[in-house]
Amino acid sequence: METTRRVLVVDDEEGMRTTLAANLELEGYEVAEARDGAHALELVRQQRFALVISDVKMPGLNGVETFREMKRIQPELTVVLMTAFALEQLVEDGISEGVYAVIHKPFSMEHLVRMVERALGSRAVLVVDDLPDVAEAIVAGLREAGLRAEAVYDGDTAIRRAREEAVDVCVLDLVMPSLDGVKTYEQLRRLSSEIRVIGMTGHAAPEMIHAFTRRGGYTCLRKPFEVRDLVLAIARARSDPGAC
Known part of the structure; x- marks a missing residue:
């Protein structure tokens, strides 16, 4: 075999x-x-x-x-x-x-x-942030921890990438131009109910964070955060029976 x-x-x-x-x-x-x-x-x-x-x-x-x-x-x-x-x-x-x-x-x-x-399924973690340096730094940290990860810089590209490739966890900035994090999350979940989405933000209003979690967002991390905290959140999301 x-x-x-x-x-x-x-x-x-x-x-x-x-x-x-x-x-x-x-x-x-x-x-x-x-x-x-x-x-x-x-x-x-x-x-x-x-x-x-x-x-x-x-x-x-x-x-x-x-x-x-x-x-x-x-x-x-x-x-x-x-x-x-x-x-x-x-x-x-x-x-x-x-x-x-x-x-x-x-x-x-x-x-x-x-x-x-x-x-x-060799699924990757998709990191979405409109600041390329931030997205790439997070991806580098995840790869150093042994995870497959890639970065995109806007919600539309994130949705397109999730259609094209196997993604099981998305790490999503909530405040982005054009398609914000909550709207991106909603479209990702329509695409696949199995994608677990972890929000991140440095300055989102409490109302936006609440809207994200109320709609089913797994958790939201406040920037700046340690890569270790994100790695733990990803593992918890993957371990959750609701993700499987």
């Missing part, structure tokens, strides 16, 4: 591991299982995977430590973490280093399968 359908499931709980593997195999994926982080690294050295789904809490290497070692072996590898706990510091560190998303136990198989589909 082609590498793009090959998934590695890592969990020290055998029942959980085999259940996940069986459900993914029913969806047509080729699935390998690893009982812990060391076993997972052994498999990653032997063959290429498109996606790894790993528990965080495991004996020996935890999921984040395993993720870091995997990325040294296969830098392009996409990793989803599973946890029954809140986003503690360990998980946040993994996200800031390029973990695609975190799925919280217990979860439905439908949610897992949809997330796998999205993760393997």
